Amino acid sequence: MTTWHDVERAAPEFARRVRALFDAHKHKTIATLRADGSPRISGIEADFEDGELAFGSMPVARKGADLRRDPRFALHSATVDPVEGAEAHWPGEAKISGRAIAGPATEDGDRFRADIAEVVHTHLDEKATKLVVEWWTPAHGLRRAERE
Template sequence: MPQSVMGPAGIMSAMTTWQDVERAEPEFAGRVRGLFDAHKHKTIATLRADGSPRISGIEAQFADGDLVFGSMPGARKGADLRRDPRFALHSATVDPVDGAEADWPGEAKITGRATATEGEKGSDRFVADITEVVHTHLDPKATLLVVEWWTPAHGLRRVERE
């Protein structure tokens, strides 16, 4: 069940945690988490003060049912998230191996809003309020691109493309 957090103008709103995704779609969440856990470094997109995008390297972890990530003190991505909490997080990308494309695990993305919490030694720590989770991969024959995505409002959906 989503937890409540204080939203804009002091209004309580529901927060979607990683645990909510796992409860709703355990198999899908397991695949996505596997892609994020496979490599230490991920890429995060934030919004600069002028509204233009910023892409930065970041480490992210799944801990106690949440997706959490941090930022060094004074880092621009932390300032971006404190000003505008919207983010997009991308797993590490690996290329399919020629001749073994069906073994490609794909890539994963999580979007949402970051809520600042207390970090260690003055660093920024954020907890994700998840709005969308995506897994892009190939079908078992490696003939179709498969895009699966989950949102709190619509659940899990899937499209296949040639």
Template sequence: MTAWKDVEEAVPEFAERVRKIFDAHKHKTIATLRANGAPRISGIEAEFADGELTFGSMTGARKGADLHRDPRFALHSPSVDPPEGNPAGWAGDAKIAGRAVPAGAVEGDAEGELFRADIEEVVLTGLNAEATMLVIETWTPGKGLWRVERK
């Protein structure tokens, strides 16, 4: 199992940039798979704490049922537009994909189930300093970190 702390240890600067984008806003988006194999997109909150990435599902929510049937997920950071007149100032988008591992009940006022992320891929998409190329940085446990630039 690959926890968030493993990403932080392997590529600390990259992990810090990814986390900053995820932590910039409260609401994220998660994709799960329905019983028929079609994707389902849901709003979600996620938390980085104690070396883990966790997220919850309210009791009876379809995303929780999806994750129990097929634990694969893709989590997308909040997405914001580049600053007006300064495309190079765009922080970018971050994505984390993997498998959801049940981790017990959600603590607090809400009823639901907590999941830990078994991370298979982390992606950071942004622009180069001149804002002339799209830069895609990807990290996986087996391959490490690599970068692709596209016009």
């Protein structure tokens, strides 16, 4: 299992930027898979707790049922538009994907920990002329691509 602490240890500056994007706003978006295999997008709150990424689902919520049936997920930070004229200061957006590990259900609902497969930070270069995609995986570490 790959935890958030593993990401921080392997790529600390990258992990700091990604976490700042997730911590900047309370609400995130999660993609899960429905029983028929089609995607479902839901709003969610997520927290970094004791070196792990954790998130929950209210009782009888569909996203919790999705994750108990098929644990694959993709979590997306809140997205904000770059400010016109100051695009180089846009912090970008972040994504984390992996498998949700269910904890014991409570009266408040389900609680999950993330087994992280990939972490992505998409942003602009210093001159705001190129899109920069940085991604980390347990198998390949941190990589970077730039696109015009």
